[in-house]
Amino acid sequence: MVFEPTMTMPILMFDPEAMHRAILNVVTNGVDACHEREGGRVEVTTQYAVDERMARVRVADNGSGIDKDDLEKIFSVFVSHKGGRGTGLGLPVSQKILQEHGGRIRVESQPGQGSRFTIEFPATTPHPAADHPSGEHSTGTTEVEAIEADSSHVTGKS
Numbered sequence: 001m002v003f004e005p006t007m008t009m010p011i012l013m014f015d016p017e018a019m020h021r022a023i024l025n026v027v028t029n030g031v032d033a034c035h036e037r038e039g040g041r042v043e044v045t046t047q048y049a050v051d052e053r054m055a056r057v058r059v060a061d062n063g064s065g066i067d068k069d070d071l072e073k074i075f076s077v078f079v080s081h082k083g084g085r086g087t088g089l090g091l092p093v094s095q096k097i098l099q100e101h102g103g104r105i106r107v108e109s110q111p112g113q114g115s116r117f118t119i120e121f122p123a124t125t126p127h128p129a130a131d132h133p134s135g136e137h138s139t140g141t142t143e144v145e146a147i148e149a150d151s152s153h154v155t156g157k158s
Contacts, residue, residue, distance in 0.1 A: 001042045003045075004046075005046045006046045008048050008050075010125050012055055012123055012125060013124045013125065015097075018097045018100070018101075021093065022093070022098055022119065023044075023057055023059075023119060025094040026057075026090075026091070026094055026117045027044060029091070030059050030061035030063065030115070033061050033063025033064050033115065034063040035063075037062065040061070040062060040063060042060070043058075043061075044057065044058070045058045053122060054122060054123055055120065056120045057118075058116060058117070059117045059119070060114065064111070064112065065109045065111040065113050065115055066109040068111075071107060071109060075091050075092055075095045075105075091105070098119060098120075101121040101122070102122045103122065104120060105118070105120075106120070
């Protein structure tokens with residue numbers, strides 16, 4: 001697994017637990033897709049599109065890929081191609097979390113070559129407390145946390 005954060009990502013406001021769950025679901029799927037592939041690789045990168053004010057997390061793998069007919073179904077509840085290892089809840093939950101943040105998940109895939117999931121959401125930056133005396137932020141969430149891109153928690157690149 002390789003993690004390549006952008007150095008231009010600003011401090012962002014979002015629900016950290018929910019976003020962690022959404023991204024972890026997508027990364028775990030990438031790892032699972034590479035499970036039986038020799039030389040399997042998952043790359044996680046971040047991007048900040050200044051002109052669009054969008055944050056993006058891309059998760060690309062060289063795993064089994066997803067058939068075109070299945071692409072339309074992967075965000076449906078209880079749809080899984082992992083056999084007993086999957087519940088079919090990960091991607092629907094991730095999609096719901098991104099929608100709650102005003103974002104979305106896009107996917108590109110080639111069977112036998114891998115997939116690329118792009119998680120994107122509006123880059124909401126912190127506002128001074130005086131602008132929002134009630135503690136609410138522009139996301140409408142009262143409990144949000146400022147998070148900076150940091151690769152220190154990644155244990156290794158392989």
